Amino acid sequence: MMRHLISAADLTRDDAVLILDTAEEMARVADRPIKKLPALRGRTVCNLFFEDSTRTRISFEAAEKRLSADVINFAAKGSSVSKGESLKDTAQTLEAMGVDAVVIRHGASGAPYRLATSGWIDAPVINAGDGTHQHPTQALLDAFTMRRRLIGPDAGLGQGLDGKRITLVGDVLHSRVARSNVDLLHTLGAEVTLVAPPTLIPVGVENWPCEVSYDLDSTLPKSDAVMMLRVQRERMKAAFFPTEREYSRRYGLDGDRMARMPGHAVVMHPGPMVRGMEITAEVADSERCTVVEQVANGVSIRMAVLYLLLGGNEPAVTHPAPATTPATKRSAPASASRIEEK
C-alpha cells in the first residue's frame, strides 16, 4: 500500500483488491452486535473539510469511530480559501497537534496532493474529494458495491470486475466521481463507457481508458451497471445544455430506459440525487438502485482504507475460521487468526 490515498489512479490492481477484500471483512463487522474494532485505538484522525459535505464527513467519522480512532472534525468552510494560506496554516497546526492522519475535502483540485507533498505535514493524507479531480474512496465504494451485486460478497473476494460493462452518465466534465471511477474500474478490468452531452465531456478525454458515447439508449442494453452522476442545475445557465427538460429527455434515467438494461444490471448514484433531473423517483426507489447500499458500503471502504494506511501490520479483523485469502502482494487481514475483537 501507498502512504497516502490521493488518486484512484495511484492504486495498483493488488492494492484495490486488497482494499475491497478488507472492506468485505469490515462489512461483516457491521453485522455484529458490537461494531467496534480496536485497530486505531490511540490514533488521532482529523477530518479536514474545506467544503461542505455532511454525507462524506459522517461516513469517514463512522469509519474512524468503528476503528476506535480519536476523531477531530475541522470544518474550514468559509475561511479564506481564495487566499489559500489557510490550507498550509491548518496543516501546520494539525502537524503540531500530532494527528496521525488527515482526511481532506477541498474545493481546489490538487489540494490533497499539495498537502501530501509540500512538506507542510508528515501524516498520511486521504483525499475525500478535491475539486473536479478525484474522490478515490467514492470510486472504491462504488466498485465494492458492484462487486457485491454483480459477483457476490463471498464469490467476489480476491477478484476485480473483469469484463463488467459499466456506464457512467451525466456531468463528467465537473465530476471527480467520474474521474476516480474511470481510473479504478479500468484497473479492476471493467469496460467503462461515459455517456453525456458533448458539452459535459472534457477536452482531452481521448486519453482516458474508456469509451465515450453521446447516446444513452444504445448503451443501456450493454451495461451491467449504470451510474448516474449528479447534474447541477446551474450548469444550464452556462449553456452546457438548453433546459432541464431536454437534459432529462436525452440523458435522464426513467422506468422505460431502465427496462432496456439487462435483468441483472444495477443502477447506481453517488448522491445526493436530483430526482426528476437525472433520475426519476421510480428508478431511484427501485430494487435495482443501490444508493442506500452505497452509503453503507462507504463506511466499510473507509474503514478498510484507514486501517490499511494506518493500521500497520496488526490484523484488523480476526476469525476463528479464516476466510479465503486472495493472492495479493500482501494478504488481507482476514487471513489472520488472532482474535482481537472487543
Add this chain to the structure above:
Amino acid sequence: MSKILIRGAQVLGGEPQDVLIDGSEIAEVGQGLAADGADVVEAGGKILLPGLVDLHTHLREPGREDSETVLTGTRAAASGGYTSVFAMANTFPVADTAGVVEQVYRLGKESGYCDVQPIGAVTVGLEGKKLAELGAMHESAAGVTVFSDDGKCVDDAVIMRRALEYVKAFGGVVAQHAQEPRLTEGAQMNEGVVSAELGLGGWPAVAEESIIARDVLLAEHVGSRVHICHLSTAGSVEIVRWAKSRGIDVTAEVTPHHLLLTDELVRSYNPVYKVNPPLRTERDVMALREALADGTIDIVATDHAPHPHEDKDCEWAAAAMGMVGLETALSVVQHTMVDTGLLTWEGVAERMSWAPARIGGAAGHGRPVSAGEPANLTLLDPAYRGAVDPAGFASRSRNTPYEGRELPGRVTHTWLRGRATLVDGKLQ
C-alpha cells in the same frame, strides 16, 4: 572610470575581437587593441552581445513593492544581461496616466542599473472600456510608445480597433495580451489531456488564437501595427505566419518558459508552474522554437512576473500566475535555441536586443556592437553549467520554475552606457 578593454570576446559569437569602451561609448572594435591604461576584462571564450532589451517586464512598483520594486527589478535585469526593460502597466495604481508613467520612468533613472521604459495602459484601469490618455502618456517625460493592458486582454473589438488607429498619430504600438475572457473563465491551465486528468479548469488554445486572428485582421484593416505578447500555441504561430505573409504589420514575442516547459509539469500541482498564458504541450513548444528561429516570432520577452512566496506556497487554484524570468532568460534561450542549433548568437542578439528595441523604440539600445555606439553590452560565458539557485537572485521574488535545474551559460558582465552594472556575476 573612463576606459575598458574587453579582450578576446566572440562578438555576436564570431571570431575573437577586442572591444574598447571609452566613457559611455564603444570607441573601437578590432584585433590586438592596446590596453593603453584601460581596465582589461579578459573575455576569451565568452560571447559579447548588445545589451538585452526586454519588452515585457513586471516591475510591480507602484503598489506591489512586496514582490518587486523598480530598483530590485532593474538589478535583476542587469544580472540577466539586460540594459533596457519595458515596465508593464498593471501596477497599483495602473499606469494609465502621465503621472504614473513618469513616476516609473523617474524610478528607473534613479536605479541606474537598467533603463526603464514604462508601458502605458490602453484603457483606464485596464478595464477595457475607455481609452486611457495615450497621447498624454506619449508626450510625458516617459515618452511612452508601447501600450498594453497586459494581464488583461483588450477584448472589445471596437476599443481595440480605436487603440490601434489612435496610436498611429505618434508611432505607438499596442501590445495585446491575447486571451478571450469568456473562454477562459475559471481557467487554471492549458486545456487538454492533462487538464482533463487533473480536473483543473482549461485555458484553451483557441482563446488565444481567436484574439490574435481578430487583431491581425483589425491591424490590416486600419493599417496599424500590432504586437502580440507571449504567444504560446502552435496555432498562434500559424496565424502570425499567415498575417506576415499577407504583409500585415504584426510582431510577436515568446517567453523563455514557453520555449522549454510543458503542461506535464502541472501534474505536480506546484504553483511555480502556474502562469498566464499557461504552459502548453510539447508540440506547441517545438512550434514556438521553430517560429522563433525562422522569424515568425520576432523576439523573446521574459514576462518577468514576481510574486511573494505566500502567493505560490498554497494550493494551485489559490496561487498567483507568473514566473520570474530576467535572470534565467538568456540561459533558457541558449539551452533551447543555441545549443539545439536553431539560432546563432547573432540570431539571439536580433531577438533579445535589436528587434525588441526596434519594436518598442528604445533609443540607444539594440544597436550594433561597433565604434561610436552607446556601450550597452552583455558578456556571457556559454560554457558555464550550473543548477539554478533562486537564493542568488537579485529579484525580490523567487518564483522561478527552474530551481535546481541545470541550465547552460551565465552572464558575467553587463555595461550600461559604459558603466559596469555587473562584473564577474556581481552587481556593482
